[in-house]
Amino acid sequence: MPPHMQQKPLTKPMAIQLDSVAKKYGDHTVLNNVSLSVREGEVTAMIGPSGAGKSTLLRCINLLERPDTGCITVEGSQIDAGTNFTAKDLAALRRNVGMVFQSFNLFPHLNVLRNVSIAQERVLGRPRKEADARSMKLLERVGLADKAKQYPSRCSGGQQQRIAIARALALDPRVMLFDEPTSALDPEVGLEVLAVMKELAAEGMTMVVVTHEMQFARDVCDHLVVMANGSIIEEGDPERIFTNPVQPRTREFLRAVLER
Amino acid sequence: MDIFLIILQGVPMTIGLTVAALGIGALGGIPLALGRRSKIPGVSFIAVSLIEILRGIPPIVWLFIIYFGLGTALPMLDPLTSAITGLGLISCAYMAEIYRGGLSAITHGQWEAGEALGMGRPSVLTVIIGPQVFRVSIPAAASYAIGLLKDSSVAYTIGVSEIVYFANDQSRQSSDALGPFFLAALVYVIMTIPCAWATRALDARLRQKVAR
Numbered sequence A: 001m002p003p004h005m006q007q008k009p010l011t012k013p014m015a016i017q018l019d020s021v022a023k024k025y026g027d028h029t030v031l032n033n034v035s036l037s038v039r040e041g042e043v044t045a046m047i048g049p050s051g052a053g054k055s056t057l058l059r060c061i062n063l064l065e066r067p068d069t070g071c072i073t074v075e076g077s078q079i080d081a082g083t084n085f086t087a088k089d090l091a092a093l094r095r096n097v098g099m100v101f102q103s104f105n106l107f108p109h110l111n112v113l114r115n116v117s118i119a120q121e122r123v124l125g126r127p128r129k130e131a132d133a134r135s136m137k138l139l140e141r142v143g144l145a146d147k148a149k150q151y152p153s154r155c156s157g158g159q160q161q162r163i164a165i166a167r168a169l170a171l172d173p174r175v176m177l178f179d180e181p182t183s184a185l186d187p188e189v190g191l192e193v194l195a196v197m198k199e200l201a202a203e204g205m206t207m208v209v210v211t212h213e214m215q216f217a218r219d220v221c222d223h224l225v226v227m228a229n230g231s232i233i234e235e236g237d238p239e240r241i242f243t244n245p246v247q248p249r250t251r252e253f254l255r256a257v258l259e260r
Numbered sequence B: 001m002d003i004f005l006i007i008l009q010g011v012p013m014t015i016g017l018t019v020a021a022l023g024i025g026a027l028g029g030i031p032l033a034l035g036r037r038s039k040i041p042g043v044s045f046i047a048v049s050l051i052e053i054l055r056g057i058p059p060i061v062w063l064f065i066i067y068f069g070l071g072t073a074l075p076m077l078d079p080l081t082s083a084i085t086g087l088g089l090i091s092c093a094y095m096a097e098i099y100r101g102g103l104s105a106i107t108h109g110q111w112e113a114g115e116a117l118g119m120g121r122p123s124v125l126t127v128i129i130g131p132q133v134f135r136v137s138i139p140a141a142a143s144y145a146i147g148l149l150k151d152s153s154v155a156y157t158i159g160v161s162e163i164v165y166f167a168n169d170q171s172r173q174s175s176d177a178l179g180p181f182f183l184a185a186l187v188y189v190i191m192t193i194p195c196a197w198a199t200r201a202l203d204a205r206l207r208q209k210v211a212r
Helices: A003-007 A054-061 A087-094 A112-124 A128-141 A157-169 A187-202 A214-219 A238-243 A248-258 B002-008 B011-037 B043-056 B059-073 B079-105 B108-116 B121-158 B163-173 B179-209
Strands: A014-025 A028-039 A043-047 A069-074 A077-080 A097-100 A175-179 A206-210 A223-228 A231-236
Touching: A014 A054, A014 A206, A028 A054, A028 A069, A028 A206, A028 A223, A028 A231, A043 A054, A043 A214, A054 A069, A054 A175, A054 A206, A077 A087, A097 A157, A097 B108, A112 A128, A112 A157, A112 B121, A128 A157, A157 A175, A157 A187, A187 A206, A187 A214, A214 A238, A214 A248, A223 A238, A223 A248, A231 A238, A231 A248, A238 A248, B002 B163, B002 B179, B011 B043, B011 B079, B011 B121, B011 B163, B011 B179, B043 B079, B059 B079, B059 B121, B079 B121, B108 B121, B121 B163, B121 B179, B163 B179
Parallel strands: A043 A206, A043 A223, A097 A175, A175 A206
Antiparallel strands: A014 A028, A014 A069, A069 A077, A223 A231
């Protein structure tokens, strides 16, 4: 076992486990047999140069991207990407995973409240009243209860991303995936999204965050994963990696993002 | 003035024929548009072939095939039923192409968001993608509908008593051969202008609500 693993409390069960996940687009290898473990309640940041495969790896966790080979386990639901799995297996795995996208992807034809309620009704079969009550609670939590009747287009980018977080949380996921949640936002606006994410982390949500927000990766995350060229080149305690990266490629990347 | 009133008698038939054909197209276009996008081998080929055949043959030929061809074997195919069937089938193909345009206007992220929320494909289609496709399809569907309103006049060739049918009738009976057709033209313009105006208003309202 590599030394950094011992810093983690080993009692906590695994929330996410990826085993030798590989993906190719033609001749181009996007993910080169990547394995990753995330424990319950852990916040993992994935950083690295663009094209490293961070987003692809994240999207493999809920199979928005289907790997060519590899095994994915999330909260006990397992899918072997190399085999034929059923829609039921996929639904069971996704049932525990919420996702937040870089481009928000709110539904423009539904108002904010409906955006948060619709999947509760369709996936969990919650009655509309119950779903709306839950949605209002979540919108309050992200500070946007007053926007419930608005359409997403009337909300700022930061507000839209907070609504997207509420929408994902509405299904009571045990794991939340964030794909560059602040990259489409002004730096200042990004802060309000990061604040919501910090709160979520403090409450013990298991999170995997692909990000270029180095401060967030360093201060909020428990575990840091550095990717380059479709592989994880270094992982461990964020503070350790930020102050003393082992790999030259990590050092190069950190210098580029921190000393600018 | 009498002639004008007589021609007006054709209006309900023209409108009924247009609405019925458009209704068939609006529904029938959905499976064709989805079939065209299908990844199942053969389905997409069949959908494309159907669309091309339906669009490739002129409406008047379709009506003749249905009314004079099938009609001899199937006595219940009266002129109106034949016209609705023919124009309805053609509308399916055109509406399928309009929906296809609408579908491609929806970003991939919308599908992904639905998927990530654990919604099955039927749910994603009916509550997320479908309503958005209908909205972006409105302007194109409206111009098609206006075109159809005018093109429904081919139905007179198989004896459907719509506007041109009455105009033609009047033209033959009176010394003024052209006049009744001018009146028919006027009736068409009076009908299409409010349609165009209404769709622009509807489109603007929907845009305002869900501007991207």
